[in-house]
Amino acid sequence: MFTNAFLSGLTMGGTYALVAMGLTLQYGVSRIMNLAYGEFVIAACFAALILFTSMGISPLLALLVVAPAGFAVSWLIYRILLTPLVRRAPNRGALEVDSILATFGMLFIVQGIMLALFGGDYSSYSYFNTPVELLGTTIAANRLIVLAVALAVALAAWSFLMHTRSGTAMRAVAVDPVAAGLVAIDVRWAAAAAFALGGAIAATGGVLVSMFLTFNANIGVVFTMKALIVVIMGGVGNIAGALAAGLILGLAESFVATYVDPGLTIAVTYAIFLAVLLLRPNGLFGARAR
């Protein structure tokens, strides 16, 4: 039972972490509090569904198309819709309010488009729902894939931020966009790239969760809120923080469901989140109030 709970929690936590990593990049570097984030996750779910059911393309192959598409769409959204807001905002607080309002509108638009295209019906398909024997227990293959991708994305994003020029530029922008501009970093480019990378991660998460979760055009906000909780708990802009927070919440849910009461799983995740913030007001890995 312990390994069951552990593996199940780890895979669910991997899902949370994967979805949250994109948001932490968008918010941490580009400073856009993207309330429409979950809608992009669901849009990717639909893309995967269509590619799979109508053309028989495996969701894993679909990633090769959908993730770059997520990057491109997010890049365009940032350059066309959000740059004017960034440009006119006199300070970070004003940008935050503007981005909340603008992405709130975007949430409706994306959701409205999905409703028009797919209706409000539930969608679900099965892919790779095959049992895999691991450590003496059984687990669905599609969930293991999500966990593996989450770890890979975390590692890739972390190495990119830590060990490449562009990544360093993004980190500099995250800390102080004005100072970053002074040392000849192209702040707009870095912010747009980070936002687009976040979009690509959202799309990746969407494609992968569509393999085992039932979704419809209305549930994007569930992903946004879960991702926000993970991002804040891990510390804004911190990839390792998002990974740790996601895994902690996933494991907590699974162990509570197994050993205490499935009725308390969600309550416990929120309780842990609140407790972490009370002890560390800037999240697990947050350095300071930012």
Add this chain to the structure above:
Amino acid sequence: MTARPALVIAAGAAVFAALALVPFVADGYGMSLAIAIANYAILATAWALFSGPTRYISLATVAFFGVGAYTVAVLGEVLPWPIVVLAAAVNGTLLAFVVGLSTLRLAGIYFVIFSFGLTELIRQVVTWYEVKVTNTVGRYVFLDTDQSMIYWQLLGLAAILYLTGYLIGRSRLGFALRVIGGDETVARHVGIDTTRAKLMLFVLSALFMTLTGAIMAPRWTYIDPAIAFNPQISFQTVIMALLGGVQRLWGPLLGVIPLTLLFDWLNANFPNHYLLILGIVFMLIVYLLPQGVAGAIGKLSRSRTKPEPETDRKAHSAEARP
């Protein structure tokens, strides 16, 4: 603030007296629209009462609203109405103290999401309690009330809220809050007990939200945690208040009225593409009215009179503090 207090209060009283006559002229739908406006007018104004000067964006509105509604769901049929409302007020105040004491040391986005998480936690705990202890989720509230009664109660509450807000604005507390809003460190240095001031305001604002929930609850016959603690109520409150403008007492109203009418109009005319059109309208508003409705009106009147340093939504920030 050049008008004399007595005059302002008398004018306000006249306005509310006139509004009290609405049930005599409006039909069922007109009343339900008036209730919707009054409901969000109180929520958004109460929200701005705290969030305007302190610049904290709280998503806990529905925590208090829901506690009010749930108190009615539990006690509504067994106790007389005034006692039920009183019980709701006590519950909301207690909760607000706990929440206020635990959260006000957080800043910026951490506060925002904390307040959201707390609301969800309350919802989960209420659900769990209902399942485990009362063995039912979803309570039936059969109270004989009608739209006029609900409207008048909301109107009365709104009148008290505006009076309170007006008086706070002229009081020492209001001044202290403005200093805190400008720079909390400065406020502390000039000897203002910032935590106490913020906490008082938070509790007061929560009290109004709780009472609104209590008054609205009998309208729906059926109350469950998903209805009472629907996070959409918190979001809508924030959006309306921000769009109206939170630096003036009447600012949120300028967001509430047009948005309520807009939502309703879109729903009536485009029931199948409501969200899409709403989203587009929303984006347009954000781009065309960068300082909120109140800011835009303020700008207009400023261009005619003397300039005013206040900058409304521009200055309103989720992270005022460094």
Add this chain to the structure above:
Amino acid sequence: MRHILKRHLGPALCAATLGIAAIAPAAAQESIRIGYAVSKTGPNAGGATTTTIPNYELWVKEVNEAGGIKVGNKQLKIEVVEYDDRSISEEAVRSVERLATQDKVDFILTPWGTANNLAVGPIFDKYGYPQIAGTSVTDMAPKLAARWPNSYWLLGTGGSYAEGLVELLVKLRSEGKIGDDVAMASIADGFGIELAKAGRAALEANKFKLVYDKTYPLGTQDLAPIVNEVKALNPDVFVAFSYPPDTLGLTDQARVLGFNPKVFYTGVATAFPLYKAKFGAAAEGVVSLGGIDPSDPKVKDYIARHTAAVGKEPDRWASFMTYAGLQALQQAIEKAGTLDKAKVNEVLRTGTFDTVLGQISFDNESRQVPNIFTVGQWQNGEFVGLVPHEHHGASQLVFPKPAWPAQ
């Protein structure tokens, strides 16, 4: 003063825009105006889009193609006024008030779900509209019928579904096919808890042993821990009073973990076409609420017409009640020969109606339909009704549930 103006201006403006539409039919009553507010968006949209909206569209289309509803000596076509309640009780209340007082529609169709039907109940009652609810499961139905004499509750009480299931289990045990152990999981929402409560009582009264009895909150994404734990207990019967996402999730997990009890029961969405589409042959033997008699020509015809008109099959549970409610309303109007709501209600209370559920009439006390299938099972690609056994066209349970096919 600005807000006084606005408060009055708003409704006035809306009234003006609507007035244009309202003037035409008011004069000579060339058409019958029917309004509804359902959840086209928000958390309820999944259910409403599956069950409620397609049936409303189908019915309106069919009636109008046939020339309309016969009222007295005239054939009146249906003119629809629709709103989206956005899955919010308050919006449902306001939209129905609007239908009643602004649009002055002749009849109002009910919203989707228990909560919104309860929220709008007082308004239907206030204006005397018949409230024929096809998607509300509530144990309060008898009490509601007493309070709102013009309300009709086609989907019945939670208790009737749970008791139907337990009746089936008692029979299986008496035949020596299953033991005493039952595992039960339920969603912590009105529907799940009402059914779990009734199920628990009935199981205990019949000396079954509940080896697992837990609830999980709305929005639970990880159902593996529940299935894992239940599998370890190895009960003969697994019952989940679940909602669509978790119904599919629980079935998925049961397949992955190879948990194949003799009776496998899941909740809402098991009878949806989506379930069959997703699981195919693996759906075989799964038990749930609802069910139909596939040999009934009326049922076959309805499924064919539904598929042709809206491009997808109806679900095998509440779609039937929803459509039957519409048929009953139409026949009541025709029998009454008038659009007078009080007279139509009188016919609804006393008459018998020829519907896709068969000949139905509303029980005078509880305003429910006595004979509907409460338990059904996927058999050979169709979700057939099992309980009540004596109900016309009831099938026999396939027992034990076949093994999950390899995937």
